[in-house]
Amino acid sequence: MAEKDKVEETKKETKKETTTKKTTNKKATTKKTNTTTKANTKSKAKKTIDKIAKNVTKPATRKKRDMNEMVSVICITNTPLVYTSKNQVGYRVDWGGFLEENWMEYKELINMRNSQRAFFEEPWVICEWDVLVDLKVDQYYKNIIDLENLDAIFEKSPEELERTLKIVPDGIKKLIVDRAFELRREKKLDSLNTIEVIENTLNIDLSI
Numbered sequence: 001m002a003e004k005d006k007v008e009e010t011k012k013e014t015k016k017e018t019t020t021k022k023t024t025n026k027k028a029t030t031k032k033t034n035t036t037t038k039a040n041t042k043s044k045a046k047k048t049i050d051k052i053a054k055n056v057t058k059p060a061t062r063k064k065r066d067m068n069e070m071v072s073v074i075c076i077t078n079t080p081l082v083y084t085s086k087n088q089v090g091y092r093v094d095w096g097g098f099l100e101e102n103w104m105e106y107k108e109l110i111n112m113r114n115s116q117r118a119f120f121e122e123p124w125v126i127c128e129w130d131v132l133v134d135l136k137v138d139q140y141y142k143n144i145i146d147l148e149n150l151d152a153i154f155e156k157s158p159e160e161l162e163r164t165l166k167i168v169p170d171g172i173k174k175l176i177v178d179r180a181f182e183l184r185r186e187k188k189l190d191s192l193n194t195i196e197v198i199e200n201t202l203n204i205d206l207s208i
């Protein structure tokens with residue numbers, strides 16, 4: 001009987017050791033898998049961040065613009081506008097008024113920028129955004145409003161209207177004032193709050 005008990009005890013100890021080894025191996029394997037997953041996640045995140053950083057810091061390569069390219073130039077003054085070139089004798093462009101379009105060579109727009117910069121600074125004309133960027137005058141259009149829906153500005157709340165009037169370029173302020181006078185004469189602008197904000201912000205009198 002003693003011998004039999006001894007054999008049974010040996011079997012139990014052997015089984016216990018085997019179970020302990022399996023558990024240890026399982027834990028080790030699990031830990032290794034988690035470490036690998038974290039490493040892969042960090043690597044993927046780093047690649048994503050690097051990709052975004054490159055896109056932000058690396059400027060887009062632009063194709064060199066043809067000097068003779070014809071560019072659409074739109075008048076954004078409320079009155080007729082005339083451009084007379086200082087580089088080409090007899091070169092003249094006339095716009096009849098607000099949102100009228102003419103076509104000019106890109107090289108002449110460069111001349112306009114260099115010799116009569118007010119066309120862009122005020123601004124009095126507008127082109128496609130990529131043209132403004134290439135001409136390096138896009139900074140003058142950062143606070144431009146929706147000119148094709150100009151009347152919408154008079155529907156803003158007094159607070160929004162005041163903020164807009166303070167940041168738009170000078171040429172656009174004049175455009176808004178001219179349009180406000182038109183609407184007043186047509187009896188289509190009668191909001192006292194709107195009139196008061198325009199008068200106080202731009203220091204004008206809209207009385208008619």
